[in-house]
Amino acid sequence: MLDTLQSELETYERRTPASRAAHAKAAARLPLGVASNYRSYQPYPLHVRDGNGARIRDIDGNEYIDFNMCFGALMAGHCHPAVMHAVAATLQTGTMFGMPHDAENALAEEICARFPVDMVRFSNSGTESTMHAMRLARAATGRERIIKMEGGYHGLHDAVLVSVKPKAGEVGDPARPTAVPGGEGITKATLSNTLIAQFNDLAAIERLFAAYPGEIAAVIVEPILMNVGILMPDAGYHQGLREITRKHGALLIFDEVKTGAKLARGGACEYFGIEPDIICLAKSIGGGFSLAAFAARRAIMNLITDHRVFHGGTYNTNPVAMAAGLATLREVLTPAAYERVTRLNTKLVDGYRDIIKKSELEAYVLGAGANGALMFAPKPIRNYRDWLDIDSESWRHYWFAMTNRGVIPQPYWWDEQWTVSVAHTDADIDRHLELFAEIAPAVAAGQRDRRVRAAAPTEPPKATTQHDRSAPAAR
Numbered sequence: 001m002l003d004t005l006q007s008e009l010e011t012y013e014r015r016t017p018a019s020r021a022a023h024a025k026a027a028a029r030l031p032l033g034v035a036s037n038y039r040s041y042q043p044y045p046l047h048v049r050d051g052n053g054a055r056i057r058d059i060d061g062n063e064y065i066d067f068n069m070c071f072g073a074l075m076a077g078h079c080h081p082a083v084m085h086a087v088a089a090t091l092q093t094g095t096m097f098g099m100p101h102d103a104e105n106a107l108a109e110e111i112c113a114r115f116p117v118d119m120v121r122f123s124n125s126g127t128e129s130t131m132h133a134m135r136l137a138r139a140a141t142g143r144e145r146i147i148k149m150e151g152g153y154h155g156l157h158d159a160v161l162v163s164v165k166p167k168a169g170e171v172g173d174p175a176r177p178t179a180v181p182g183g184e185g186i187t188k189a190t191l192s193n194t195l196i197a198q199f200n201d202l203a204a205i206e207r208l209f210a211a212y213p214g215e216i217a218a219v220i221v222e223p224i225l226m227n228v229g230i231l232m233p234d235a236g237y238h239q240g241l242r243e244i245t246r247k248h249g250a251l252l253i254f255d256e257v258k259t260g261a262k263l264a265r266g267g268a269c270e271y272f273g274i275e276p277d278i279i280c281l282a283k284s285i286g287g288g289f290s291l292a293a294f295a296a297r298r299a300i301m302n303l304i305t306d307h308r309v310f311h312g313g314t315y316n317t318n319p320v321a322m323a324a325g326l327a328t329l330r331e332v333l334t335p336a337a338y339e340r341v342t343r344l345n346t347k348l349v350d351g352y353r354d355i356i357k358k359s360e361l362e363a364y365v366l367g368a369g370a371n372g373a374l375m376f377a378p379k380p381i382r383n384y385r386d387w388l389d390i391d392s393e394s395w396r397h398y399w400f401a402m403t404n405r406g407v408i409p410q411p412y413w414w415d416e417q418w419t420v421s422v423a424h425t426d427a428d429i430d431r432h433l434e435l436f437a438e439i440a441p442a443v444a445a446g447q448r449d450r451r452v453r454a455a456a457p458t459e460p461p462k463a464t465t466q467h468d469r470s471a472p473a474a475r
């Protein structure tokens with residue numbers, strides 16, 4: 001019998017009654033029953049009991065090979081022994097001092113050895129690091145406006161929670177996209193300083209610099225847009241951004257929160273051969289702990305040295321996170337680890353490509369470093385507006401079918417991507433591919449069926465609100 005999306009949802013509910021009960025309980029005390037909107041999905045999210053290496057177990061006792069890896073923050077895998085050992089030792093000698101200690105400089109050295117930067121400041125989340133990077137850019141240029149890409153995500157502070165997931169009816173003229181707040185509470189004054197361009201549109205960046213001469217402090221960009229699956233830059237796009245920003249005396253900020261540790265040892269800077277002015281790091285540099293950083297050449301970071309830009313934070317460089325970061329960069333994310341993970345990811349991506357072809361799925365697969373994504377679109381997307389047409393029903397079918405069989409193929413939501421960690425093995429990749437081959441024909445059949453029904457004149461309009469991903473508030 002054909003496993004439809006509906007039957008997969010029923011199986012999910014049958015397998016995970018404890019998650020359902022836990023979610024119902026949590027919803028009384030936590031909005032949406034979760035601690036971050038991104039974790040919320042229908043019918044309810046899996047509740048986790050524990051994780052180790054490449055595996056997690058939910059509270060019903062189901063085991064999964066995990067390719068979510070905490071939204072890509074765990075290239076080290078769960079509980080990597082080197083990280084756990086370093087953290088355990090630190091737990092005996094003090095968890096917070098709010099005073100300098102040796103690990104700070106040691107970790108700054110590691111980052112400067114990987115990226116084209118001279119100085120580093122640490123923080124605790126990607127949100128913080130992009131917020132400080134943007135303030136530095138404003139101070140360095142004496143300008144207030146920032147350009148960000150439609151569909152790009154840089155965390156939760158007001159200036160960037162703009163045009164992250166605007167609805168199709170809100171986006172405006174493709175040449176001059178509307179700045180759409182990602183929820184209520186963002187001031188009009190903040191909005192007016194955030195200018196939006198489509199990714200892969202260099203002419204739009206030029207137009208904005210022409211429209212606001214001497215007013216734009218920086219362009220902030222995810223080097224690969226990884227909050228719409230995987231969206232690669234056109235050849236020469238980053239070189240173009242580099243040239244245009246230099247020409248206009250503005251800074252280029254690479255938000256490497258996702259790419260920094262996972263794309264290559266030196267992140268997107270190395271991968272694309274670009275030297276941005278400021279980089280933002282978080283997620284996988286911490287090996288499973290809250291650790292983030294922003295870093296730049298000395299002249300820019302001296303704005304902090306010279307007391308022109310203020311940066312602080314109680315939890316900054318807490319010894320636990322620093323020990324985790326040091327172990328991760330020194331012992332886990334080694335050149336050999338990048339080689340191995342890239343090989344495993346290539347095997348996974350190539351396997352997907354074969355299966356997509358054989359099963360006649362209308363989809364394509366992309367891989368970059370440790371990441372990959374199955375994109376349910378007939379041809380490669382080039383910007384956020386293309387992504388809006390992703391076949392989310394087929395994606396949901398895919399995700400629940402894989403998860404029900406023991407492989408979480410990526411975080412829930414079709415704007416995410418999988419992470420291959422150092423803990424994954426060839427056998428894990430083989431199992432992932434074996435399951436994908438098993439479910440792909442049913443997903444393809446469901447996709448064909450929906451297309452036929454959509455083409456029929458009597459088909460009622462598709463009810464998508466419940467699973468609408470077009471606004472962060474709906475996640």
Ligand SMILES: Cc1ncc(COP(=O)(O)O)c(C=O)c1O
Nearest residue numbers: 125126127153154155257258282
């Ligand atoms: C590219 C990018 N920048 C910034 C952030 C925000 O990081 P955090 O969730 O640690 O605040 C994220 C989070 O997913 C991200 O993907």
